[in-house]
Amino acid sequence: xxxxxxxxxxxxxxxxxxxxxxxPKKDNCTWSELTDAEVWSAYKHGNKEAFIHIYKTYNExxxxxxxxxxxxxxxxxxxxxxxxxxxxxxxxxLADVQSIKYYLYKILRRKLIAAVEQERKFQSSDEFGTRKxxxxxxxxxxxxxxxxxxxxxxxxxxxxxxxxxxxxEAILLFYYEGFTHDEIAQIMGLKxxxxxxxxxxxxxxxxxxxxxxxxxxxxxxxTHT
Amino acid sequence: xxxxxxxxDDFIQDEFFIDWVREQSIQANYFWEKWVKTHPHKKDEVxxxxxxxxxxxxxxxxxxxxxxxxxxxxNLLRAxxxxxxTSSGKRNRFMxxxxxxxxxxxxxxxxxxxxxxxxxxxxxxxxxxxxxSGKGKFxxxxxxxxxxxxxxxxxxxxxxxEKFSNDKREIxxxxxxxxxxxxxxxxxxxxxxxxxxxxVTGTSFGINCDTLLNKVQVMLxxxxxxxxxxxxxxxxxxxxxxxxxxxNRIFKENxxxxxxxxxxxxxxxxxxxxxxxxxxxLEAWYNVKFILPDGYFFKGKYNGRFKNENLSNxxxxxxxxxxxxxxxxREREIIITH
Numbered sequence: 001x002x003x004x005x006x007x008x009x010x011x012x013x014x015x016x017x018x019x020x021x022x023x024p025k026k027d028n029c030t031w032s033e034l035t036d037a038e039v040w041s042a043y044k045h046g047n048k049e050a051f052i053h054i055y056k057t058y059n060e061x062x063x064x065x066x067x068x069x070x071x072x073x074x075x076x077x078x079x080x081x082x083x084x085x086x087x088x089x090x091x092x093x094l095a096d097v098q099s100i101k102y103y104l105y106k107i108l109r110r111k112l113i114a115a116v117e118q119e120r121k122f123q124s125s126d127e128f129g130t131r132k133x134x135x136x137x138x139x140x141x142x143x144x145x146x147x148x149x150x151x152x153x154x155x156x157x158x159x160x161x162x163x164x165x166x167x168x169e170a171i172l173l174f175y176y177e178g179f180t181h182d183e184i185a186q187i188m189g190l191k192x193x194x195x196x197x198x199x200x201x202x203x204x205x206x207x208x209x210x211x212x213x214x215x216x217x218x219x220x221x222x223t224h225t
Numbered sequence: 226x227x228x229x230x231x232x233x234d235d236f237i238q239d240e241f242f243i244d245w246v247r248e249q250s251i252q253a254n255y256f257w258e259k260w261v262k263t264h265p266h267k268k269d270e271v272x273x274x275x276x277x278x279x280x281x282x283x284x285x286x287x288x289x290x291x292x293x294x295x296x297x298x299x300n301l302l303r304a305x306x307x308x309x310x311t312s313s314g315k316r317n318r319f320m321x322x323x324x325x326x327x328x329x330x331x332x333x334x335x336x337x338x339x340x341x342x343x344x345x346x347x348x349x350x351x352x353x354x355x356x357x358s359g360k361g362k363f364x365x366x367x368x369x370x371x372x373x374x375x376x377x378x379x380x381x382x383x384x385x386x387e388k389f390s391n392d393k394r395e396i397x398x399x400x401x402x403x404x405x406x407x408x409x410x411x412x413x414x415x416x417x418x419x420x421x422x423x424x425v426t427g428t429s430f431g432i433n434c435d436t437l438l439n440k441v442q443v444m445l446x447x448x449x450x451x452x453x454x455x456x457x458x459x460x461x462x463x464x465x466x467x468x469x470x471x472x473n474r475i476f477k478e479n480x481x482x483x484x485x486x487x488x489x490x491x492x493x494x495x496x497x498x499x500x501x502x503x504x505x506x507l508e509a510w511y512n513v514k515f516i517l518p519d520g521y522f523f524k525g526k527y528n529g530r531f532k533n534e535n536l537s538n539x540x541x542x543x544x545x546x547x548x549x550x551x552x553x554x555r556e557r558e559i560i561i562t563h
Contacts, residue, residue, distance in 0.1 A: 064289075090299065200238060215270060
């Protein structure tokens with residue numbers, strides 16, 4: 001740490017390798033221990049390691065999200081590159097970023113939608129046999145799995161996927177991706193967090209009957225056993 | 226609506242509940258674990274809501290082929306080199322290097338402090354960190370291995386190595402804390418708060434680090450501290466002086482001990498405080514949220530001093546001297562009506 005001069009980035013890199021070789025199990029104690037604001041601050045000041053860390057952390061998530069929006073591998077790939085490239089060019093002008101993930105989602109969505117409109121490469125979802133932003137309650141679920149028959153599970157899944165596309169997107173961004181309502185509003189171009197809340201409220205309300213049925217089922221299996 | 230009346234669909238939309246499920250807040254953890262114990266008849270509803278929140282997923286997940294992912298990264302790194310190459314002028318270059326060097330002291334310290342080379346050279350010291358938090362109480366106090374005392378505000382936390390290194394004592398802070406550092410000239414004490422580092426040998430001082438505003442204030446009570454930011458600025462403080470880092474600028478500012486550091490003695494002091502400041506401080510102090518159906522709390526300025534008072538006594542006090550309002554405390558919300 002005392003001899004940093006003109007080539008700090010590369011010096012660090014060597015040090016990381018040296019250390020990680022000796023402590024192979026501790027490699028998660030590096031960049032991932034920092035907050036987004038700290039990583040961002042390092043990146044903003046030209047630290048290449050920080051950039052690679054940001055890319056490695058989010059590229060797969062962004063790809064999945066992009067593919068939900070528009071089922072076109074090439075278009076999504078190009079726009080992931082555009083998104084990070086935009087970040088590189090603008091990083092010095094950007095305010096301090098508390099959530100890098102939110103920022104990337106917002107840029108990618110904007111770019112992808114513009115690209116889709118411009119190139120008219122819009123693919124109808126039927127072609128791929130998948131709907132946009134389809135939702136499942138994943139099978140690891142213990143409580144539901146053990147006590148819920150297939151029919152109930154399908155009903156819940158169908159009810160979820162009958163919701164309008166934007167409600168499903170908001171639900172996934174909220175529950176799966178962990179964004180706040182304000183962030184979702186920014187990503188999806190809604191007026192304010194209130195509207196994100198509304199989307200999710202409407203979505204969840206239509207599930208109410210299925211949830212009640214589920215609960216009764218769980219309660220009855222409890223009393224039987 | 227009260228939590229007792231919640232059904233599954235209410236639970237899964239409640240952000241405070243979700244915080245608990247995702248283990249994102251100490252307060253939420255504390256509250257819900259207690260709540261579930263005291264409301265056993267809600268057990269199944271809570272369990273179902275938890276599972277739904279955790280297991281909601283994309284119906285179809287798309288995997289970015291590794292070759293494509295790497296290709297994009299390579300393109301980006303190449304583009305980045307070009308970008309750097311175009312930033313012209315020797316002076317610019319120099320500034321950049323200086324900045325990188327400065328930031329490396331801060332961020333790479335953070336990144337590699339867990340196992341870095343200590344002063345003597347090749348001897349690799351592997352440091353394990355423990356995190357201490359205020360646990361939602363007003364404040365909590367603990368001693369470090371060197372005898373230094375840290376008083377931590379309820380919503381704050383510090384990261385401390387299990388053992389300090391040979392030539393430095395280093396910790397990380399998020400939020401607000403007061404330090405009484407045991408003197409040891411051979412091992413300076415470094416406190417890292419985002420873009421700002423505070424270096425001391427033995428003194429008493431407070432730090433308030435607001436990560437949302439990216440604002441850090443260091444308030445010196447006795448002794449001497451040096452505060453550095455990532456741009457290479459360095460400011461030396463004398464007792465009763467404070468330094469503020471905000472919007473990437475660093476400057477000296479006066480501070481009032483009772484208002485800024487009174488919390489360390491359980492004192493809550495307001496001088497000519499506007500309603501915003503009063504609400505902000507009460508919210509942080511008591512971990513509550515104000516709800517204002519009429520759009521305001523009180524008008525004008527408020528002066529008042531409290532010591533170890535509970536929330537309703539404080540509200541009664543404000544009510545007594547300022548204009549009249551009614552309040553109702555529900556769970557963690559305070560509803561103010563006029």
